[in-house]
Amino acid sequence: MHVRAGFTLIETLVTLALVVLLGSLVVPATLARSEQARTSAAERELELFPSIARREAQRLGGPVAIVLIPAEDERLELAAVRMPDSEEDPEADSNLPATWPRVAEDRVLPEGTSLVDPSELFDFVGEVDLVERRELVTAPKPEQESVPRVASPVDERGVPTGPVLVAWFLSDGTAVPVTTAAIELPDARRVRLTVRALSGEVGLSLALADPIEPDAADETKAGTAPAPTAAASAGGDEPG
Numbered sequence: 001m002h003v004r005a006g007f008t009l010i011e012t013l014v015t016l017a018l019v020v021l022l023g024s025l026v027v028p029a030t031l032a033r034s035e036q037a038r039t040s041a042a043e044r045e046l047e048l049f050p051s052i053a054r055r056e057a058q059r060l061g062g063p064v065a066i067v068l069i070p071a072e073d074e075r076l077e078l079a080a081v082r083m084p085d086s087e088e089d090p091e092a093d094s095n096l097p098a099t100w101p102r103v104a105e106d107r108v109l110p111e112g113t114s115l116v117d118p119s120e121l122f123d124f125v126g127e128v129d130l131v132e133r134r135e136l137v138t139a140p141k142p143e144q145e146s147v148p149r150v151a152s153p154v155d156e157r158g159v160p161t162g163p164v165l166v167a168w169f170l171s172d173g174t175a176v177p178v179t180t181a182a183i184e185l186p187d188a189r190r191v192r193l194t195v196r197a198l199s200g201e202v203g204l205s206l207a208l209a210d211p212i213e214p215d216a217a218d219e220t221k222a223g224t225a226p227a228p229t230a231a232a233s234a235g236g237d238e239p240g
Helices: 009-060 127-138 141-147 216-220 230-235
Strands: 063-072 073-080 162-171 175-177 181-184 190-195 202-204
Touching: 009 063, 009 162, 009 202, 063 127, 141 175, 162 190, 175 190
Parallel strands: none
Antiparallel strands: 063 073, 063 162, 162 175, 181 190, 190 202
16 A cells, blocks of 8 residues: 655645744734733833832932933833032033933833824813912922923924933922923823922823813713804804
8 A cells, every 4th residue: 555755735835824824813913912011011111110210309318300311222211310410420411311320220111112292292281280380480499499401402303302301309209390201102102291290290191192172072982072152153252
């Protein structure tokens, strides 16, 4: 009896086709899980790292800032820095926060996390934020007045190209907000990193692509559009 050895051409092609089919199903799912994991890791670091800077400010008894530093390969670094001293830190550049002395180990955010132009994103400033800003302006503390506020250079698109100084945490637990950072996560969502002045709390909010009034946003979720007011239809003055 003749015994066939090996595989025929058809059997080999069928096997290769099955391998390709399985690969086309597995690879996208694996990439999606990887992207989700990188996004979750970036959000976690952005939410937790500022608390390290705040704790160090209380421990050292002086201001500590959180800085976002653009790195290679579309990555961002989170740094907690203190103000440089001209004698103790001769290599530090007063206009370049990336060179300021560290008080904690830097964190490198996952690949695909980058800075974007904050002016392209829209968000709302709540009443609490306005109250905090008024108090910060009308009743400044000596520690608040001593911290530097360094602006980041931007390119022609408005995207920061240098370190972004987000906020200073003070020894009493409060903060001095400097810049609202706009960040694109690995899953292409864009968020805003903000710090409240009075409480020192950190907010990581999903940024809206277009400005939407709060009432209109609720009606949009419910599947209805807001009806125009009579004043708007008639072209009259808005109510005071």
